[in-house]
Amino acid sequence: MPTFSGKKQVNLCLLLGLMLWLATARALDITVAAYSNGPAMQAFIDSLTVARPQDRVRFIATHELPSSAQMNHDSRLILIGPQLLDWRQRSVQGPPTIVLQVSRVQARKILDKREPPGIILLWSDPPLARQLNLIREALPHGQRIGVLYGNDSGFLVNELRQAASDHGLQINAQFWPNSNDTRPLHRVLDHSDVLFGLDDAQLYNSSTIKTLLLSSYGRRIPLIGPTAAFIRAGSLASTYSNQEDWLKSINQLLDRDPLSWPASIYPESFQIMRNLQVGRSLGISLGDKHALVNRLQHLEITP
Structure with a gap:
């Protein structure tokens, strides 16, 4: 029969094991997809990886993407550009998806007035x-x-x-x-x-x-x-949002239940170019x- 000290050690081990399990359970698989993987894209992936140390972040080229319906619905998908918005909106199934670098005019041409479930657009044009x-x-x-x-x-x-x-x-x-x-x-x-x-x-x-x-x-x-x-x-002059501003919004979204995501948002933080x-x-x-x-x-x- 364990001593009082032994019980404390057992409880501590159980607590540490539970914390480790919870950390693992909360970890997300995040896939970023785009048509090109140049220096700017690699910088974005690196920044997202640093910002989400508890998650698994990977880049996948567009031609390597499986159908969205075949992807793990517990993962998160980040798509870059209007072509990938068009690809994603063709399937009613798929993981929760954040779409970047799409303007309202571009989205209107692809979606008309529809707001497909499971997709949130982080607008590229200023409000x-x-x-x-x-x-x-x-x-x-x-x-x-x-x-x-x-x-x-x-x-x-x-x-x-x-x-x-x-x-x-x-x-x-x-x-x-x-x-x-x-x-x-x-x-x-x-x-x-x-x-x-x-x-x-x-x-x-x-x-x-x-x-x-x-x-x-x-x-x-x-x-x-x-x-x-x-x-x-x-x-x-114009207002605009840079990569750091986008990452702030993406982080906030990834920390939330996708069921609470709106159909679209603008980054709250922004800069001015003159x-x-x-x-x-x-x-x-x-x-x-x-x-x-x-x-x-x-x-x-x-x-």
């Missing part, structure tokens, strides 16, 4: 309201906001109107179905103080970037957004970007 707050803070006199939209992005205009009306801003929207016809662009610039760039590749792409920037800045009308490429080329040279040429001072981020975060908490 409309966050971009409007950026305009309010950086361009307080920009009350008339011009918006170009195409066949795929028209659904965003009503949301933008609602968000703008809450702050007394006017949305001047113009349908631009053919980028070779610049008349809609000039019409929207005729009645706008700032041009709001929607993340719609039909409108904002390498073929249109020169026309958009020369036309808007020829009238001294700044362009806000839509992507980092446009900021570098001559857009004034083109200071464009700001100086337009006479616009954007101030300290960290202070600007703090102000925008405060507006999202107390609009």
Whole structure:
């Protein structure tokens, strides 16, 4: 019969064994899939592995993916890009899935208005309201906001109107179905103080970037957004989320029961990218970007 000390040792061993079992039971198998595995992807995998030391993280190339229905439903799947969203949404079965680097316009083309169960989209494009707050803070006199939209992005205009009306801003929207016809662009610039760039590749792409920037800045009308490429080329500023911001959101989701996941979210944390040279040429001072981020975060908490 064990002594009192022996009983304590037995209990301690049982407790340690239980803790080890619970840690093992909570460990997740996380599979990340993408079409390429370059340096950026490897950096993402490494960061996720460091952030989830209790879990098993692996990368798998797209051509090696089994059907989602054949995958372990207790695992977690992280997919990169719209093509893999299209692949995943074709199956009603499959593990809980987080999809990255998909914009709302891209998802609308693939899903229409559907919200397939078991899939959450972590949007790549900035929230409309966050971009409007950026305009309010950086361009307080920009009350008339011009918006170009195409066949795929028209659904965003009503949301933008609602968000703008809450702050007394006017949305001047113009349908631009053919980028070779610049008349809609000039019409929207005729009645706008700032041009709001929607993340719609039909409108904002390498073929249109020169026309958009020369036309808007020829009238001294700044362009806000839509992507980092446009900021570098001559857009004034935009909010965006980087890899660290995405990882924060992914970690929070992986720690939750997938049954509680919403259909989509934006990363809560974000950064601001600015083109200071464009700001100086337009006479616009954007101030300290960290202070600007703090102000925008405060507006999202107390609009």
